[in-house]
Structure formats: structure tokens, C-alpha cells
Amino acid sequence: MTTTAPALAVGDTAWSTTFGPLTRTDIVRYAGASGDFNPIHHDEEFARSAGFPTVFSIGMLQASLLATFATQWLGADGVRRFTVRFREQVWPGDVLTCSGRVTAVEPADDGQLVEVELTCTRQNGSVAVTGTAIFAVPAGRGGDD
């Protein structure tokens, strides 16, 4: 017997994914992978001289974690649009929770075009990054929940 995942519907959510506690090494690994070597993200002395208590994460790291969450949910191949807005800085030691909810669905060739809202929240409940995305989701892939 074959089972087919049900189509996604407005209001559907995915299991949230937790990343961290974020280490300075995680930040440096992303700096190297992306090419963003702004010292404010890895040089303690530089960050302090700029008025910050310590280094802070690269916004695109938590944006990329939100993208990782979204692609695990809706598929790596079908991204049509991915937008993020940076709300609050992320610091070493932070635990980030990514969650998402379907906000619109329309039929497409061999599947659905699915619009979602995405949120990356710090351990204290404050929102670090919000985002929206549109995925082309093939029929039979109803997400990981």
C-alpha cells in the first residue's frame, strides 16, 4: 500500500527546530563559509571597542538557520522566494528556535505553491529574525509533520 502525504493547507505548522547554544565557532564557521569577515563578529577586542559587550552573530547565520528549517520542511529543491527581516541581534550562547506556518496555498503544476511565514526566536522569547518564503512543493510531499 502506498501512502500519499496530504496536501498542505493554510494554518499548517511544522515541528519547530532548535539550534544551539550558538558558539563562537559556529559564527566563525559561517564567516568562513560565506566570506563575511567583519571583525565585529569574531574579534572580541574589536567588538568591545565598537561599544558591544562581546562579539555577536552574523545576521545571515540565523537567516540561514531559518532557511535550513524551511527547506527541511518543504524541500531543498523548490525554493521560489525567501525573505528575511532582522529584528534583534543574536549572541554567543543563544538557543534559537525556528518555526513556520502556512499562510497561502495555490495549486501548481504537479503540486502546490506554498507560502509560509517563518520566525526565529531567541531563548528569552524575543524574535531575532522573521521571514516569509514561497516553495513549489511537489504532490505527495506534505512536509515533515
Added chain:
Amino acid sequence: MYTMPIERGKIREFARAAMAPDAAYDAPDAVVPPTFLTTASLSWEPPGELDLGELELDLRRVLHGEEEYVFHGPMPRAGQTLAVTTRLGDVYRKPGRRGGDLTFVTIVHEFRSPSGELVAEQRTTLVQTSQAPDEVRP
């Protein structure tokens, strides 16, 4: 305009940094993670590629506001080479909540296939504050 080869090893490295274990990012024809195109401007863009015109940015006061990626068809994959153009988009001012103006600056990157087809776009929005960044402490 400059070219950006999409490399398997770079995708794998980026996916690890993004904590993305998906097998789609570790294959000879690996697909790019959604935010991967950021590596174009950070790793491939020649100096002076972006013409800011008369706009002056003070990097000590610039925050990263928004980032948008649009894929017009199948996502780029390892082995492809894309042609990238970078230009200044909208620039506008808004009053900040804590006094002073905020300047919003959009930078548009367009990624084309060798045949000239628009494959993807990236829009970066930077926000320049009118004061030092001590209002963004934790």
C-alpha cells in the same frame, strides 16, 4: 558584471555552516541553499563593482535590515556558472523611532545563466542610523 562558479565543495561547506544536513547539499549536482547567493558579493565580487554614486555609507552605523532571494526557475546547482550584476536600488529616508533619520539602501544582485536567462535575484536592504550603535545592545 562578474561570473560566479557554483562549486560543490563551497555548497557543502556553506550547508554545514548553516547546520543543514540535507543530502541535496552534498551531491555532485548539489542544489544551493536559499541564502548561498550571498557568497557572490562576499567572495567573488571585484572591488568597485557596486557604484554607490553620491551615496556615502558609514559602516559603523550600517545595520543589515532585510535580505530577499528570488528564484525564477530551478535553483542553481553545482557545476553551473552564473553571471552576476550588482546595482544600487532604492534609497530612501524615514524618521527613526529614537530620533534622527534612518536611511534605507537597497542593493540588487541579478544572476543570469550563460544564455542570459534571469535565474535568481538577491536584494539586500541596509539601514544607516544617524547615531552610534549603542541602542542595539542585548
